[in-house]
Amino acid sequence: MKLSDMSITQLDCIDALRLSGSLTKAQLAHHTGLSLSRASHIARELVSNGFVQDLGPTLQTRGRKASLLQIRPEVAYAVGIDLGSEFVRVVLVDFAGSTTSRHEESMPFHGDPAAVIDGVASKASEMMRTQHMTRQEVVGVGVAATGIIDPASGTCLTMPVLAKSWTNIPVVEGIRSKLRIERVFLEDSPRAMAISEMAFGAARGLNDFVLVNIGHSMGSGIVVNGKVLRGTGGIAGELGHIRIADPITRMEQSSVCCCGNIGCLESVASGWAMKKQAADAVQQGVNSSLSSTKGNDAKITIQRIIEAAQHDDKYACNLISGAGRVIGIAISFLINLLGPQRVIVGGGLAQGAGDLLLNPIIDSARSQALPWIRSGIDIRLSELDSYSAAIGSALIAFERWIGELRKNARKRYLNQGSDHVAFSSRPDVELT
Numbered sequence: 001m002k003l004s005d006m007s008i009t010q011l012d013c014i015d016a017l018r019l020s021g022s023l024t025k026a027q028l029a030h031h032t033g034l035s036l037s038r039a040s041h042i043a044r045e046l047v048s049n050g051f052v053q054d055l056g057p058t059l060q061t062r063g064r065k066a067s068l069l070q071i072r073p074e075v076a077y078a079v080g081i082d083l084g085s086e087f088v089r090v091v092l093v094d095f096a097g098s099t100t101s102r103h104e105e106s107m108p109f110h111g112d113p114a115a116v117i118d119g120v121a122s123k124a125s126e127m128m129r130t131q132h133m134t135r136q137e138v139v140g141v142g143v144a145a146t147g148i149i150d151p152a153s154g155t156c157l158t159m160p161v162l163a164k165s166w167t168n169i170p171v172v173e174g175i176r177s178k179l180r181i182e183r184v185f186l187e188d189s190p191r192a193m194a195i196s197e198m199a200f201g202a203a204r205g206l207n208d209f210v211l212v213n214i215g216h217s218m219g220s221g222i223v224v225n226g227k228v229l230r231g232t233g234g235i236a237g238e239l240g241h242i243r244i245a246d247p248i249t250r251m252e253q254s255s256v257c258c259c260g261n262i263g264c265l266e267s268v269a270s271g272w273a274m275k276k277q278a279a280d281a282v283q284q285g286v287n288s289s290l291s292s293t294k295g296n297d298a299k300i301t302i303q304r305i306i307e308a309a310q311h312d313d314k315y316a317c318n319l320i321s322g323a324g325r326v327i328g329i330a331i332s333f334l335i336n337l338l339g340p341q342r343v344i345v346g347g348g349l350a351q352g353a354g355d356l357l358l359n360p361i362i363d364s365a366r367s368q369a370l371p372w373i374r375s376g377i378d379i380r381l382s383e384l385d386s387y388s389a390a391i392g393s394a395l396i397a398f399e400r401w402i403g404e405l406r407k408n409a410r411k412r413y414l415n416q417g418s419d420h421v422a423f424s425s426r427p428d429v430e431l432t
């Protein structure tokens, strides 16, 4: 039996096991809403068909040991690609969510987008070859991109902070033709990171949370009722482009953002904004260890600013804490608007700076949010590594593939009435 022949209920069980790592039959019943006898019956079918392995009686529950069921990782694979601000990353992920291959290199964004797309596709092909994998075993490719994207057409509309050459680039079409894999999806990087947090990180078990990505640029992935919010045209979560400067922050109105607007959060508190502010301050003779870079702005990196702050350089400390306070104001907007259970702060700048950035973010968000919810505000750093967006993209490819299988299973049922169960037992499943 192939996965493409399965009923919706069987696919629900497969998906529950894929997303949960491992489950007992009772937990599988709970996750899918099936009766214990029905879940046990389907589990036996899935084990005999080779999609699930029974790890035996390993989990102690109420005095007796229960068998743990686990998805077989070799059932399918997906490629994840992250077109980040400063790096490109490529991963190959198995059906159980483990990364079997990973690669990272500096992003040559100043170059030809076609060459970058060609490069990441070649790397993905090489990984598949090394793992002795056929194209049929790879069910899809997810691509995360920093910038403004149109997920429907798979186009990168613009990466204003990086390079003008990345305007209206058909990323999905390029990857699809190079890799000769049909299922290719484009997603905004913070949303892909949010999906990784749900699967492996600080958002496990949460239905409402926000992932704020603070790196070279800035954005957020918003999850409401367990679903990633994409909004019309895929624009939801563009936190970096809300206007925050003056009069609230008393920052200069002249902070022009890469998007062309004035006073965006990203123009005053992102990695690129901090580098620009530091270069200007050095030019004006600031007393800081960064002043050794005078005359060579390229030497001012996020890493260098963080290292200076870690060595108690007063200017660098103030630069980071000032950015944190402004970001905290923006996060208080998110908290008041959405009421998330948790705000997870990730990205290269946030994770590199750690508490130097996080503490002012928390203090500022708490002081700005509604007074009676302040004590319950939960803001914490992501513990995932820099491959979070790439892995999240691969998970999106699996999700879309399972979605297609469910849709086809429903069609088969409606056309032939031959399926075991008509509709999904999962209340949140999308059948259309």
Ligand SMILES: [Zn+2]
Pocket: 240, 241, 242, 257, 258, 259, 260, 261, 264, 266, 267
């Ligand atoms: Zn902007």
